[in-house]
Structure formats: C-alpha cells, structure tokens
Amino acid sequence: MITLNVNGKDYSVDATPDEPLLWVIREKLGLTGTKFGCGQSLCGVCTVLVDDEAVRSCVTDVGDVAGSKIVTIEGVPDDHPVKQAWVDDQVPQCGYCHPGQIIGAVSLLKENPKPTDADIDSAMDGIVCRCGTYARIRRAIHHASADGTAGGKS
Amino acid sequence: MKAIINLSRRDFIQKSTILTSGLLLGFYLPKKGLAISSATTFAPNAFLRIDRTGTVTFMLNKAEMGQGVYTSLPMIIAEELECNWQDIKVEHAPVDPAYDHTMYGPIMVTGGSTSVRSEWERLRKAGAAARMMLIGAAAKKWQAMPGECTASGGEVSHSKTGRKIAYGDLVEEAAAQEAPEDIVLKPSSEFKLIGKEMARLDVPEKVDGTALFGIDITLPGMFTAVVARPPVLGGKVKTFDDTAAKKIPGVHTVVAIDRGVAVVADGFWSASLGRDSLDIDWDNGILANLDSDKQAEEYAKMAEKPGLPAADRGDIETALQQAEKTLEAAYELPYLAHAPMEPLNCVADVRSDGCDLYTGSQFQTVDRNNAAAAAGLPPEQVKLHNTYLGGGFGRRAVIDSHHIVEATQISKAVGAPVKVIWTREDDIQGGYYRPRTYTKVIGGLDDDNNLIALKQVIVGQSIAKGTPFEEAMIHDGVDHTSVEGASDSVYAIPNFRVEYHMAPAGVPVLWWRAVGHTFNAYVKECFIDEMAKMAGKDPYQFRRTLLKNNPRELAVLDLAATKANWSSPSPKGQGRGIAFHTSFGSHVAMVAEISINQRARVKVEKVVCAIDCGQTVNPDTIVAQMESGIVFGLSAGFYQEITFRNGRVQQDNFDSYDLLRMSEMPKVEVHIVDSTEPPGGVGEPGVPPICPAVANAIMSITGRSLRHQPFRQEDIAA
Ligand code: FES
Numbered sequence: 056m057i058t059l060n061v062n063g064k065d066y067s068v069d070a071t072p073d074e075p076l077l078w079v080i081r082e083k084l085g086l087t088g089t090k091f092g093c094g095q096s097l098c099g100v101c102t103v104l105v106d107d108e109a110v111r112s113c114v115t116d117v118g119d120v121a122g123s124k125i126v127t128i129e130g131v132p133d134d135h136p137v138k139q140a141w142v143d144d145q146v147p148q149c150g151y152c153h154p155g156q157i158i159g160a161v162s163l164l165k166e167n168p169k170p171t172d173a174d175i176d177s178a179m180d181g182i183v184c185r186c187g188t189y190a191r192i193r194r195a196i197h198h199a200s201a202d203g204t205a206g207g208k209s
Numbered sequence: 210m211k212a213i214i215n216l217s218r219r220d221f222i223q224k225s226t227i228l229t230s231g232l233l234l235g236f237y238l239p240k241k242g243l244a245i246s247s248a249t250t251f252a253p254n255a256f257l258r259i260d261r262t263g264t265v266t267f268m269l270n271k272a273e274m275g276q277g278v279y280t281s282l283p284m285i286i287a288e289e290l291e292c293n294w295q296d297i298k299v300e301h302a303p304v305d306p307a308y309d310h311t312m313y314g315p316i317m318v319t320g321g322s323t324s325v326r327s328e329w330e331r332l333r334k335a336g337a338a339a340r341m342m343l344i345g346a347a348a349k350k351w352q353a354m355p356g357e358c359t360a361s362g363g364e365v366s367h368s369k370t371g372r373k374i375a376y377g378d379l380v381e382e383a384a385a386q387e388a389p390e391d392i393v394l395k396p397s398s399e400f401k402l403i404g405k406e407m408a409r410l411d412v413p414e415k416v417d418g419t420a421l422f423g424i425d426i427t428l429p430g431m432f433t434a435v436v437a438r439p440p441v442l443g444g445k446v447k448t449f450d451d452t453a454a455k456k457i458p459g460v461h462t463v464v465a466i467d468r469g470v471a472v473v474a475d476g477f478w479s480a481s482l483g484r485d486s487l488d489i490d491w492d493n494g495i496l497a498n499l500d501s502d503k504q505a506e507e508y509a510k511m512a513e514k515p516g517l518p519a520a521d522r523g524d525i526e527t528a529l530q531q532a533e534k535t536l537e538a539a540y541e542l543p544y545l546a547h548a549p550m551e552p553l554n555c556v557a558d559v560r561s562d563g564c565d566l567y568t569g570s571q572f573q574t575v576d577r578n579n580a581a582a583a584a585g586l587p588p589e590q591v592k593l594h595n596t597y598l599g600g601g602f603g604r605r606a607v608i609d610s611h612h613i614v615e616a617t618q619i620s621k622a623v624g625a626p627v628k629v630i631w632t633r634e635d636d637i638q639g640g641y642y643r644p645r646t647y648t649k650v651i652g653g654l655d656d657d658n659n660l661i662a663l664k665q666v667i668v669g670q671s672i673a674k675g676t677p678f679e680e681a682m683i684h685d686g687v688d689h690t691s692v693e694g695a696s697d698s699v700y701a702i703p704n705f706r707v708e709y710h711m712a713p714a715g716v717p718v719l720w721w722r723a724v725g726h727t728f729n730a731y732v733k734e735c736f737i738d739e740m741a742k743m744a745g746k747d748p749y750q751f752r753r754t755l756l757k758n759n760p761r762e763l764a765v766l767d768l769a770a771t772k773a774n775w776s777s778p779s780p781k782g783q784g785r786g787i788a789f790h791t792s793f794g795s796h797v798a799m800v801a802e803i804s805i806n807q808r809a810r811v812k813v814e815k816v817v818c819a820i821d822c823g824q825t826v827n828p829d830t831i832v833a834q835m836e837s838g839i840v841f842g843l844s845a846g847f848y849q850e851i852t853f854r855n856g857r858v859q860q861d862n863f864d865s866y867d868l869l870r871m872s873e874m875p876k877v878e879v880h881i882v883d884s885t886e887p888p889g890g891v892g893e894p895g896v897p898p899i900c901p902a903v904a905n906a907i908m909s910i911t912g913r914s915l916r917h918q919p920f921r922q923e924d925i926a927a
C-alpha cells in the first residue's frame with residue numbers, strides 16, 4: 056500500500072513502488088484527465104504537479120512521490136486564470152494534450168507570473184500538440200498572466 | 210478520396226433530387242427508424258429530439274477529432290430550427306443507415322474534409338422541417354394560419370395577437386404534424402449563427418479534464434490488454450512461450466489472436482511488463498528484407514518507364530521536344546505515420562447476445578461490421594459508442610479496423626470487457642502510413658519563358674488496392690488518391706500529362722491528412738517555382754498567369770500575396786515563398802517568411818494564409834484548422850519519415866519521429882474570403898500548401914531546390 060495525496064485528498068493505493076504514477080492516477084484513482092502519449096518523457100501530455108513542480112507522470116515511480124502533494128488537471132480550480140484563458144481563447148482542438156498543456160502553463164505562471172515569449176518557449180517546448188494549437192496556447196498564457204492572479208493558485 | 214466523391218456524387222445528386230422534388234427521405238418520417246416521437250419528445254428526424262424542457266438534442270453522426278464538427282454541425286441545424294443556441298445538447302449518434310454519409314455511400318464515415326460540405330443541405334432541411342412542424346403545431350393550437358406565425362429563439366409567435374409559445378410546450382402537437390413536403394430554407398442573408406464565431410461546445414470539457422476519449426473508458430470487470438505484434442509488418446507468430454509473462458503480478462492471461470499475442474492484465478502497466486516478458490518466434494513474412502534505400506532505387510527505375518495516364522492534354526512529347534528550355538527533377542517523399550496524440554485503443558465487451566464497443570472512430574459502420582464478424586454476431590447486435598477522438602488524421606478510419614478487431618477477439622477469448630491500448634511505439638511502428646512517393650517531373654518553357662509543357666510521373670502504393678474500396682477508387686489502373694492534386698491541377702498549361710505507376714503492395718498504407726494532395730501539392734508547387742526561376746520570373750506572377758482562367762483561385766492567390774506584402778522586399782535576412790493548392794473543395798494560398806541562421810537552421814517566422822472555402826460556418830474553426838494544418842505540414846517537412854532496414858521500422862517514438870514544438874511555431878495570419886458559394890472542406894486543405902511555401906522560401910535565399918522530404922541539411926546549407 057502506498058499513500059498518495061492527490062488534489063488535496065489522501066488515497067491509499069495497492070501499487071508497487073516502481074509503477075509509473077501516470078497509470079496509478081488513471082487506473083487506480085480513476086482520474087483519467089491525465090493522458091498517456093508516449094510513456095518515455097517525450098511528449099508531456101502526462102504532466103502533473105508534484106510539490107508545485109511540473110513532472111512527467113509516465114516516468115515517475117509512484118513510490119517516489121508518496122507524501123508529496125500531487126495536482127492533476129482535475130485539481131486545478133475551474134476559475135483558475137489558466138483554465139479561463141483556455142476557454143476564452145478557444146485553445147483545444149482534439150483536446151487530448153491539453154491537460155498536460157494546462158498543467159505546464161499553471162506551473163510556468165506560478166514560477167514566473169509575467170513570462171515572455173521566450174520564457175513560454177522554454178517552459179512549454181516539451182509538451183507537444185499534434186493538432187498544432189501552439190499559437191493559442193501562447194496567447195492564452197499571456198492572457199492568464201495579464202489576469203495577475205495565476206501566481207498564487209494551483 | 211476523390212474517386213469516392215465522384216462515384217457517390219451520383220448518389221448524392223439522386224438523394225438531393227429526391228429532397229428538392231418533395232419526396233420524403235426516410236429520415237424525415239417521424240415514425241421511421243430512430244426518429245420516434247413520444248408524448249414527451251418531438252423527434253422529427255434522426256438528427257433531432259426536442260423535449261418538454263425545450264432541450265434540443267442533436268445527434269452527431271461525425272467524429273469530433275479536433276476539427277470542430279461538435280459545434281459546426283449543430284450550428285447548421287440550429288440556424289434553420291430557430292432554437293436558442295444554449296438549448297442545444299450534442300450526443301454521438303449510434304450506427305444507423307439514417308446517418309450514412311451523403312457522398313460516400315452507405316457507411317458512416319468522417320473523412321475527406323466533408324462533414325460540413327456533405328451535411329450542409331441535409332441538416333438545414335432537417336432543422337427547417339422541424340421548424341415548420343413546430344409552427345404548424347402552434348398555428349393549429351391557436352387556430353391561426355401557419356403563414357401568420359414565425360419561429361425564433363426557441364418559440365413560435367403569432368404577430369397579430371402577440372401570442373408566443375415555447376418549443377418545449379409544443380412537443381406533443383408537433384409530433385402529430387405531418388412532415389412538410391416543400392421545405393423552405395432561410396436565405397443566407399438571414400443567417401444568425403452560420404458564419405458567426407461561436408464558442409466550441411466541446412471546449413469546457415476539454416479544459417476541465419472531464420472529456421472522455423476512448424482510452425478513458427472503463428467498464429466493470431474490465432481487463433487491459435497490450436498486444437505483441439510482428440516486428441516486421443505482415444509477419445506472423447510461429448510459436449511463443451508465455452511462462453514468464455504469466456508470472457508478472459496483475460497478468461490475468463495471455464491469448465493468441467490474429468495479429469499477435471495479447472497479454473491481458475488488471476491494468477496497462479502489468480500488461481506491458483507481461484508483453485516484455487513474452488518469448489515469441491516470428492515468421493517475418495514477405496517484408497523481411499524491406500530496405501528504404503533499395504525501395505527508392507526501385508521506384509526511380511519504375512518512373513523511367515511510361516505509366517498509366519491520369520491526365521493528358523495537348524501533345525506533351527512534341528511540346529517538350531520543341532520547348533526552348535526544359536528542366537527535369539525528381540522528388541521523393543517518405544512514408545509517414547499519423548501519430549495522433551491519443552494512441553489507438555478500443556474497449557470491447559463481447560457477450561453471447563451482443564457486443565458493445567467504446568472507441569473514437571472515423572469509420573463507425575466499418576468498425577461495427579468488422580467487430581461483428583470477429584465476434585461472430587450479426588451487426589445489429591453490435592453497438593459502437595463513439596467518444597471524442599484524441600486526433601484522427603485518417604488513422605481512425607481503418608479499412609480492416611485492426612485495433613477494434615483485436616479488442617473484440619480478446620474480449621471474446623477471455624469472456625470479459627477488454628481495453629486494448631497501443632503504446633506510442635506500437636503506433637509509430639504499426640504501419641498504415643501515408644504512402645512514400647517518387648515523382649519525376651519535366652517542364653518546358655517557350656522562347657517567351659511561358660510554361661507550355663509539364664509531365665509528371667508518380668510512383669507510389671495505392672491505399673485502395675485489395676480493399677472493398679478498390680472498385681470505387683481505382684480506374685483503369687490509376688489510383689485516384691495517388692494522383693489527386695496533380696491530375697486535377699487547374700494551371701493553364703497547354704501540354705500536360707500525368708502518369709501513374711502503382712508500386713508493389715506490402716507496407717500497409719492509409720489516408721493521412723490531405724492524402725495524395727500532401728505529396729502532389731509539394732511536387733507541383735515546388736516545381737512551379739523551379740520553372741519560374743528558370744524563366745526568370747517572379748513566382749507569384751508566374752502563378753497568376755497560370756490561373757488567368759480561374760478568377761476564384763486567382764483571388765485567393767492575390768489575397769495571400771497582398772496581405773503578405775509580396776511586392777515589398779522581405780525583411781533583411783529573410784526569404785519568402787508562395788504556394789497555392791486546391792483540395793477538398795477549398796482553395797488555399799500561403800506565403801511563408803523564413804530565416805536561415807549561421808548553422809543553416811531554418812526558422813519559419815510567419816505564414817500568411819488565404820482560404821476560400823465558400824460559405825463559412827464557424828470562422829474561428831477555419832482559422833484553427835489552418836493553424837493546425839500548417840503545424841501538421843511543417844512537422845512532416847522538417848522532421849518526419851518512416852524508413853525500413855531489414856524489414857524493421859527505424860523510428861519508434863517522438864525522439865525519432867519528432868514534431869513541431871512551441872518554440873518553432875510561426876506567427877500565422879489567416880484571411881478568409883467572404884463567399885456564399887457552397888461550403889468547402891477545412892480540416893485538410895491547410896496541409897498541402899505549407900511545405901512547398903517553405904521550400905520555395907528557402908530556395909529564394911539559397912537558390913537551391915528541396916526535392917526531398919523531410920528537408921535535408923545538405924539541401925539547405927550553402
Ligand atoms: S506520456 Fe509522459 S511524456 Fe509522453
């Protein structure tokens with residue numbers, strides 16, 4: 056049994072310590088918002104926050120994050136400026152990458168509430184979008200940043 | 210999918226004639242099929258259901274894979290129905306003939322950028338018929354003439370008396386109305402929704418994480434399976450040892466299926482560890498020695514021989530002999546994987562009396578029927594529940610439904626619901642690629658430097674060959690998707706010939722976003738620039754001459770050039786390239802502005818795109834699809850190819866099959882031509898022009914052509 060804190064809730068799950076966090080979240084906690092894209096830390100769609108840091112859950116051993124605070128897409132409040140901007144800017148197409156993109160943006164704004172284009176490039180380059188929504192992701196991050204409250208929230 | 214369009218255009222016309230002549234199609238009859246009204250619901254046809262609360266449920270018969278049909282199609286029906294937009298609710302339609310494609314024959318399919326084009330008339334009529342029945346019901350209730358009543362905002366009003374009644378309160382009476390024979394459609398000048406920017410209905414779910422994709426579906430008692438498939442495409446299992454796999458905790462069982470060996474487990478991780486522990490002896494089959502370099506040589510040899518004619522105008526051989534100058538070039542484009550962000554998957558629950566499938570499908574009827582055959586059940590007993598698709602691009606319109614059949618066979622074998630998940634490696638190495646092509650082109654200029662002759666010989670595999678689509682898509686040996694975008698070019702070239710060689714079958718190939726237009730537009734538009742250069746002419750002006758007889762196309766080209774300030778010099782250190790292409794009923798021109806740094810790295814700075822797709826439905830979706838097509842094309846142009854050595858695919862994940870990332874995203878500007886022509890497609894037409902526009906921009910700086918994709922460093926570096 057491994058104890059996990061996800062989105063502010065404690066779970067006790069039957070998992071071996073070397074199981075990837077991604078599959079524990081998706082299959083054992085039933086939080087399917089976090090997506091599987093490559094399994095090799097190459098696409099970023101599985102990104103979650105672990106103690107406020109964006110990590111690739113597909114290559115994170117669940118045993119290593121017991122006791123950490125984990126936040127998934129479901130744990131980002133609906134009124135979070137990033138989620139709001141994502142709706143206002145009509146960012147998603149197929150939508151599959153966006154849980155990862157949103158978590159990436161939340162983490163970026165927490166660290167850097169006023170990112171430049173170059174900051175966005177370096178923070179978001181690891182999260183791919185096959186539908187090519189990058190222009191809107193950039194726009195939405197700027198809009199969320201202009202809101203000014205993203206820094207404090209996650 | 211041109212041939213299908215042509216073939217079924219007949220069918221489409223027949224149906225349209227039936228509609229306009231006032232005869233009723235089955236889907237209008239309230240008592241037929243799925244359109245069953247009740248005391249609490251008014252269901253005038255298979256697409257609509259209105260309940261007493263006024264909620265309008267729209268049955269979506271197309272796959273939502275990012276292209277926006279979840280919003281654009283209900284917009285069309287809501288426009289004519291005159292309901293409140295916020296009363297619309299969307300549900301995925303089940304497999305039923307009422308939802309068959311109006312252009313592609315008796316199947317449900319999402320492809321060929323046809324959703325809006327093909328449903329435009331049917332949905333408008335479905336909405337208008339319902340509106341007329343609601344008006345008729347109100348008029349009857351008020352003992353007024355229907356002509357005195359109007360519908361708007363989800364209610365019917367009677368102007369004389371000022372009475373109003375909501376649709377929800379007319380449900381019972383409307384259900385008793387006869388379906389109208391002469392359906393009156395609104396003139397486009399009265400459109401309130403169509404052509405307006407509407408927020409996508411699927412966005413909130415896709416932002417809060419609740420949107421369900423096939424991979425997210427869980428059923429009680431469900432197992433997860435990962436399948437070991439042959440390392441060489443088309444191979445077979447000889448023998449296997451599953452002793453070690455079965456010892457992995459969480460592994461339930463191991464079953465042999467047609468396409469390989471499936472490890473069935475409690476979850477993905479155990480299944481995947483189980484698969485790693487299988488010991489399988491494979492028969493590698495006919496592709497065991499496949500080698501991309503050798504294949505390239507074979508294709509080049511084929512191109513030297515005369516192919517089968519796909520287009521022929523004037524006298525090409527004489528014109529080339531008499532030409533003042535000629536240029537010969539060969540272009541090579543690779544096999545490409547679709548790599549949708551959501552890897553393929555399917556949940557199947559096979560029981561003795563039925564089967565339920567949960568998956569994101571572009572090919573609902575085909576998938577349902579293939580699953581039925583695999584389950585040994587009649588198709589009516591198989592229900593396909595469509596979900597959101599985490600990208601399609603053609604990869605989820607698979608003629609043999611292989612991933613659906615895998616799930617069905619495994620579920621049947623274990624007697625429980627099973628979810629099959631493909632890994633990214635399974636996806637990249639799993640075949641069903643865009644065909645590779647080798648195209649030889651010869652062009653000739655007269656002494657005034659006019660392009661008077663163009664000959665193209667295309668070598669590539671056919672997608673349709675050996676499938677049920679063969680008859681519709683291959684005519685006299687010419688495979689239409691292999692020549693689309695080449696043989697139908699509207700450029701005014703007096704002597705013009707396109708020939709085709711069908712390359713040997715083997716590697717499974719499939720329609721990849723924009724299909725034949727991807728390679729043919731590249732060759733056509735790059736070669737036009739090569740000819741313009743030889744002619745000493747500006748590539749934009751050179752194209753203008755070639756489009757002199759086509760005002761609509763010319764206007765799109767002019768719009769892109771004007772918005773990009775083509776006539777002014779490029780910013781210092783930058784180059785511009787232009788390309789134009791017509792596909793899927795829409796005309797698109799692009800101007801790409803690029804820079805090349807000291808290390809010969811190309812950066813696409815900006816793309817100006819102009820599109821004429823006829824009447825627009827949701828303009829922001831058109832902009833989004835152009836942005837999307839540009840990224841999709843650039844990913845291929847700069848990074849992607851599938852190659853073979855000793856029969857093995859050499860790429861396996863996003864490190865070896867990369868795609869465009871945030872830092873490489875150009876600024877994109879989209880200009881839409883205002884038009885009342887019938888709608889064209891938008892999902893695919895943004896892909897074909899981008900790579901030639903970029904290649905032409907590179908050539909404008911380096912003076913060298915790029916005849917190979919992905920672009921090679923040696924073709925860029927000075
Ligand atoms: S699934 Fe984790 S980075 Fe791709």
Ligand code: FES
Nearest residue numbers: 149150184185186
């Ligand atoms: S929206 Fe489809 S992968 Fe990003």
